[in-house]
Amino acid sequence: MAIVRPFRCIRPAKEFAGRIAALPYDVYSRSEAKQEVEREPLSFLRIDRAETNFDDDVDTYDERVYKKAKELLENMIKDGYFITDNDECYYVYELVMDGRAQTGLVACASIDDYLNNVIKKHENTREDKEIDRIKHVDICNAQTGPIFLAYRSQQTINEIIDKVKKEEPLYYFTSTDGIGHHVWRIADGEKINVIQKCFDGIREIYIADGHHRAASAVKVGLKRRGDNPGYTGNEEFNFFLSVLFPHDQLMILPYNRTVADLNGYTEEEFLKKVEVNFVVTKLGKEPYTPKEKGEIGMLLNGYWYSLKAKDIIRCSNDPVKSLDVSILQDYLLEPVLGIKDPRRDKRIDFIGGIRGLKELERRTSKDMKVAFSMYPTSIEELFAVSDAGKLMPPKSTWFEPKLRSGLFIHALS
Known part of the structure; x- marks a missing residue:
């Protein structure tokens, strides 16, 4: 059974959402990230890749970079660029590319499910990449980039999400690369309970993209468990930010x-x-x-x-x-x-x-x-490799469209 729970989301104020939302930190080189931040000063890359705030002679992994990211995030919250929802909610995130839509559920997954292999992997991670995101998450005290998860499609969840999508969206914008981004909030207690119970009956969830972010989030959670021996398991550091998509909506490119x-x-x-x-x-x-x-x-x-x-x-x-x-x-x-x-x-x-x-x-x-x-590798092939406890060769899958960072932030305390 999978634990997939709602959370109190830190998210952009509506008028800034389209400017803040940014492609994942790891699709840019340092120079490309700097150019993007110069083009759009509100881009979340300014936080996700905080070395863009320094001269090039400052190392990407310098401790000052992570402290700067924390400072920038806190200042943007204080200055009203971000708001914090009062209630624990799910969110619906739809991306539209070339007229084709895929819709996921924004929620928090459990680090225990990751450790117990309810959340399955198909890729090795590199320690240097993990360390970077571990420092970023730990010092910022927040997860800022969601992990892309997939699960076998469930009719009940699909029906709830379809109903929610008929409501007024929180955000509705098109990014500079032509991708449509639409977000709705699920605050209704009954809908939340039904969704949680549906995931209780799901035995496997799969990492589609974001293995390094997932591994880093889990290691931060374990570190905080060590720092808090009386932890209950309900603390926010026991969970990590995710967008979960039904398998039949995903498109894998070669x-x-x-x-x-x-x-x-x-x-x-x-x-x-x-x-x-x-x-x-x-x-x-x-x-x-x-x-x-x-x-x-x-x-x-x-x-x-x-x-x-x-x-x-x-x-x-x-x-x-x-x-x-x-x-x-x-x-x-x-x-x-x-x-x-x-x-x-x-x-x-x-x-x-x-x-x-x-x-x-x-x-x-x-x-x-x-x-x-x-x-292209199929989603069924990805599931089969993960279910067998094996790993794919490097660069086997390319998912599009990419999830944006900065639209949903999960604070760890």
Whole structure:
């Protein structure tokens, strides 16, 4: 059973919501974050990436950066840019991209559910990235970026959310990237109780995006438990800010790959090596998106190819080995191109599907030799890997649209 509870939300005053809401902190480089804050001084990036307030010679992870984030957040609350709701509520958050909507429930999930594997993971985390968010959350005394969770769709929850969406929204704005953001509040006690009981009957929740934020929130909670040995389990630090989406509303885009060279092979030698495990069809110069699972698009020397994995390598029942990104890695990237560790190999780069195939063409004309367009991993595949207690290869999924930071803040005390 999953614990998903309402909370007292710190959120933007209505007139500032569209200006404050910001893409997640980790989609920007330092220079990009600084440019965004210069463009929009109210952007929550000013808090999420507080190094933007310092000269470039101040380290991103300097203690002063986290103290500045706390100061900025407290000042924006004091100055009325943020308000705090009096009651514990759920919130409904709808994002609309290209006419397609996905709607999630904003709530707090339990760190115990994370520790007990009710909340399932599919990705490893890096300690350096965790430490950054641990310091940010602990010093700010607040979680400012929600974790993107998924659950198997429940009709009762869907019906309640559909009714709430017919009410007047708290926020209704379009961000500069064209994404619509609509927010409603659920304050009715009966609706809250029904939603909580529905989640009581859900045995698995999945991290779709935000593994580092989740791990950091949990470690801050455990630290505070250690500092407060008489804790009851109901304190806010026992929970972390989340947006939970039913699985049938989510869209996963592919995570494409580019490689800098052919590992010493000529083009002809390389294609012969690829043909050992794939049926290779030369298509032409029009960008090519794979049409089905088991097919990979390849761009080489200005021409697109279809690579269809042969049956002998598609028959695995292992939920990780059967992923298209695993097939590419295990039967082409490693044995042919010599990329044994895609996390560390400098010859490979990963291109989020939102950037399109034109980006693959640009990179192969600039600094890369070959590119691969992937068929997207499905949410069912993500669930299967997580249920098996396994991990996906790096850069297996790209979720769009991205949740905004700064719309919902969860104070830890």
